[in-house]
Amino acid sequence: MNGDLCVESPSPEVSLSLGEAVGRRLLSGDVVALWGELGAGKTLLTQGIARGLGVPPETAVTSPTFTIINEYEGRLHLYHMDGYRLGDPGELESLPWREALYGHGVAVVEWPERLGPLLPSARLDIFLEILGPTTRRLRFVPHTDDLRRRFGDFGRL
Numbered sequence: 001m002n003g004d005l006c007v008e009s010p011s012p013e014v015s016l017s018l019g020e021a022v023g024r025r026l027l028s029g030d031v032v033a034l035w036g037e038l039g040a041g042k043t044l045l046t047q048g049i050a051r052g053l054g055v056p057p058e059t060a061v062t063s064p065t066f067t068i069i070n071e072y073e074g075r076l077h078l079y080h081m082d083g084y085r086l087g088d089p090g091e092l093e094s095l096p097w098r099e100a101l102y103g104h105g106v107a108v109v110e111w112p113e114r115l116g117p118l119l120p121s122a123r124l125d126i127f128l129e130i131l132g133p134t135t136r137r138l139r140f141v142p143h144t145d146d147l148r149r150r151f152g153d154f155g156r157l
């Protein structure tokens with residue numbers, strides 16, 4: 001057993017519910033990094049996470065591709081970050097990246113590789129892989145004991 005926690009999602013709806021389940025388990029200070037190519041479902045998963053965090057359903061959660069950081073109010077403050085357009089992490093200087101990544105809310109980060117050394121090592125990684133037109137594989141890699149306790153059963157949900 002290599003400890004990998006994988007789950008296959010057969011549809012966008014299932015991915016949304018998975019995101020919701022993730023969101024319900026998040027606590028103050030958590031960072032979730034979503035890895036995967038364009039169209040893998042990172043933004044969709046974030047929409048589910050926002051629901052699970054209690055962001056009202058009438059609030060549209062859209063990709064922060066150009067704004068880099070979008071913020072939402074739920075049970076916890078949600079920072080939705082997207083590094084896609086970041087040339088280098090220095091471009092974050094005018095944005096609340098410290099509050100997002102090291103504050104009391106929750107950060108969900110698309111294209112986390114673009115953050116370089118700013119990406120916290122205490123985080124939950126979710127790797128999204130496209131298997132087919134409507135199927136995705138999600139692999140959960142929690143990097144702290146606390147996150148392992150909370151997300152250790154995710155491959156078996």
Ligand SMILES: Nc1ncnc2c1ncn2[C@@H]1O[C@H](COP(=O)(O)OP(=O)(O)O)[C@@H](O)[C@H]1O
Nearest residue numbers: 010011012015038039040041042043044134136
């Ligand atoms: N099982 C699935 N899980 C997530 N998204 C899916 C799935 N099947 C199809 N899709 C589609 O893939 C696209 C994912 O888009 P998006 O979440 O914006 O990706 P990303 O943010 O990774 O670029 C959506 O159009 C969604 O409907």
Ligand SMILES: [Mg+2]
Nearest residue numbers: 042043063110
């Ligand atoms: Mg996206």
